[in-house]
Amino acid sequence: GDVKRRLARSGPGQGPGDLDRPAAGVGATAVPHPATDRRERHRRLRAKRFDQPFTSLSKTTRMRYISTRGGMPPKTFCEILLGGLAPDGGLTLPERYPRVDAAELAQWRGYSYGELAFAILSKFADDIPAADLKAIVDRTYTAAVYCNARPGDDARQITPLRTLEPGLHLLQLSNGPTLAFKDMAMQLLGNLFEYVLDKAGQDLNILGATSGDTGSSAEYAMRGKHRIRVFMLSPHGKMSRFQTAQMFSLQDTNIFNIAVRGVFDDCQDIVKAVSNDLEFKTRYAIGTVNSINWARVAAQIVYYFKGYLAATDADRCAAGAPVSFAVPSGNFGNICAGHIARMMGLPIRRLILATNENDVLDEFFRSGVYRPRGTAETQQTSSPSMDISKASNFERFIFDLADRDAGKVRELWSAVDQGGAFDLSATPLFRRLADFGFVSGASSHADRIETIRRVRREHGITIDPHTADGVKVGLQHREAGVPLVCLETALPAKFEETIREALGHEPERPAACADIETLPQRFEVMAADAAAVKRFIIDRVAA
The missing domain is CATH 3.40.50.1100 (Rossmann fold)
Structure with missing residues (x-):
């Protein structure tokens, strides 16, 4: 009702209240060789221009997003979804935070995790039709996805609460496929990306660098997704056996693991160099899934x-x-x-x-x-x-x-x-x-x-x-x-x-990860060379 439609002001003069009550309110890189005619035809058939704006998917939207640096006109959720930094170098935030009052909070008390996620995310993504958003959320937050709960905990809770003693609790956020809290958001992101890209008729090539956790979480979220490829750089031989196996054992044809001869900073430098080549970034639809999304x-x-x-x-x-x-x-x-x-x-x-x-x-x-x-x-x-x-x-x-x-x-x-x-x-x-x-x-x-x-x-x-x-x-x-x-x-x-x-002993592993190091692995070893990574991306996009 009216409660759900009301938005809180977050502008000057509106403080968040006090502690006793809730808040009121790398260097230059070689230019890639020209694409062949076959590759160019492939690109045109497979995707629109990456820099074309998304249109609203719902006819009535009120939530708008702005930049922390003030240089971006207000945009909808879908318009900022695939981006990292705003065009002015800032980060995106809602113009105003939606409000939740005591009555609505009480109504949510019996909700499942998926129901609660839909109720909250509806306030931020109102340009996605409600039925579509609900389907995305329902597909994301399932016991089959978050299946690594400890013995005695209910996987259907998605984030089981373990009471250690009265007044002291552990909120378990790491029951997803990669055993890290990042799965809570990344699994949703994969489904949102696939939905928006399909509606827009666009492809996305995700390029990232990882020392272990973020890469595996992104890959497990994007594996098998239509119109999405993941190119993940990691330092060759520098991750733990468990982290390496988590990533390299994936056999999905849209996942590409690149083991770089170097350290993590070399991987990050390559990602920065490729991303700073704006012509390449636009032509090959390079995107990211880092934590500023x-x-x-x-x-x-x-x-x-x-x-x-x-x-x-x-x-x-x-x-x-x-x-x-x-x-x-x-x-x-x-x-x-x-x-x-x-x-x-x-x-x-x-x-x-x-x-x-x-x-x-x-x-x-x-x-x-x-x-x-x-x-x-x-x-x-x-x-x-x-x-x-x-x-x-x-x-x-x-x-x-x-x-x-x-x-x-x-x-x-x-x-x-x-x-x-x-x-x-x-x-x-x-x-x-x-x-x-x-x-x-x-x-x-x-x-x-x-x-x-x-x-x-x-x-x-x-x-x-x-x-x-x-x-x-x-x-x-x-x-x-x-x-x-x-x-x-x-x-x-x-x-x-x-x-x-x-x-003095090894930690227990969830059954799904018990023998992960024995699985076949699929990866490419490359020098720390941004131009070589670009050529690798071009060849896979054109394949």
């Missing part, structure tokens, strides 16, 4: 609502009772979804941001100084997915913190580009930070080992090292009477070495 953030909002409802049920809380979330954080995408859920009205008291030794974000929330690290300063740790030097989603939060002042965001990121940092400590923005519910902390390898041991000893469950970062920092900020939900970001089977150090 808005649809990934939107999909992650859902499990904050699901976790809140499950935790307040488990603890028999009164209506509207606040809950805190502890979130392992690297790129800020996961916790950004929690911030948006809070802005929508979800009664979140604290968003507890947990980093490892790479404490760029913890430093900001403690001091007001945002100082991205150089590659040489970025430490390799036992929670490697959080070994981040620059938080790529952080700009979205700063946009909200600055009352959605795009000029201020441009000024701050210009300071980062020129001097490597910005300092808000002496500004009203730093004093305003507390209104958004964030607290933070960091942990060390020793902390992770001890936390894994403690959780196993006291609660009989094994957690991975990233989740251990979250639990350790979460417990530091736990408040009496406020349920604490710790987000699990991966299953321990992905990090056998650390688990062996902590517990």
